[in-house]
Amino acid sequence: MSKSELSFLDRFAQGRALRRWSQAARMARALDLGTLRKLRSEARKLRHELDRVLHEAEGRLALPMEGNDAITAPPRSDWTWRPDLWRGPVFPQGFAAAESRTRMGHDITLFHDCKHSELTLRQIRNTREADVAPYGLRMDVFRFDGSFLSLVLDLPDQGVRGLKLNHLVRLDMIVELERPLEIFCRLNVKHGPNTEQVVRELPLGGGESFVEFDLAYTKLNEKRVEKAWVDLIFEGPQMNQIVLRDLTMSRHPRAEI
Incomplete structure (x- = not known):
């Protein structure tokens, strides 16, 4: 069957088949x-194919929709964003023994200083009823002989354009951990030859967590902002599975005092 809408003849044939089986049900007694016996054999063959269609349709329709941009953001937000990795499929979908500077999609880059990498990265399909993002990121860390592990998230031009000192930049994440660890979030904003940095620890109590970066406490030169990125820094990540079910960012002007 083509992806186009059913033709008149297709609908006519389906209507005749439905009427035939409705009549058979009435006459079966x-x-x-x-x-x-012959009718039962035909019905079983038909039910097998119908069950296949229903299984695939119900499975796919129950999943969060790809490309979803539904984002909960503070009032007066002038920019919201969910990176591509959480919106749709990326290629390749995973890396074993991932090296430093491994890139996932357009926005995420892995950094570490391990001599022997025992890290895996994989994009996964979210399937829980509570999930909004259709995809997530799973990172498995086994033996870890390095001193740092981070994921770097490059902000798009829309998130940098018009960035001002009165902005609060917010990062929301849904994180699942096999074992407790600390996650630090660092916002970096390059303006001219200088880079402003704001660090916050992500509070982890299960479910959705967020941090806010207040640019009012920086020396940001609003006229020279060039780019911005966020470092997600994982402390003591060895022998752990880290799943980022969702990640979104937004910004809004701080309330005037």
Whole structure:
């Protein structure tokens, strides 16, 4: 069947088939046993194909929709964003023994200083009823002989354009951990030859967590902002599985005092 809408003949044939089986259901009680056996065999074959269609359709329709941009953001937000990795499929979908500077999609880059990498990265399909983002990122860390592990998130031009000192930049994440660890979030904003940095620890109590970066406490030169990125820094990540079910960012002007 093509992806286009069903033709008139297709709909006509389906209508005839439905009427035939409706009539068979009404007559089944009065049929002789030989005819009933043949009818049962046909019905079982048809049910098998229908069950296949229903299984695939119900499975796919129950998943969060790809490309979803539904983002909960503070009032007066002038920019919201969910990176591509959480919106749709990326290629390749995973890396084993991932080296430093491994890139996932357009926005995420892995950094570490391990001599022997025992890290895996994989994009996964979210399937929980509570999930909004259709995809997530899973990082498995086994033996870890390095001193740092981070994921770097490059902000798009829309998030940098018009950035001002009165902005609060917010990062929301849904994180699942196999074992407790500390996650630090560092916002970096390059303006001219200088880079402003604001660090916050992500509070982890299960479910959704967020941090806010207040640019009012920086020396940001609003006229020279060039780019911005966020470092997600994982402390003591060895022998752990880290799943980022969702990640979104937004910004809004701070309330005037």
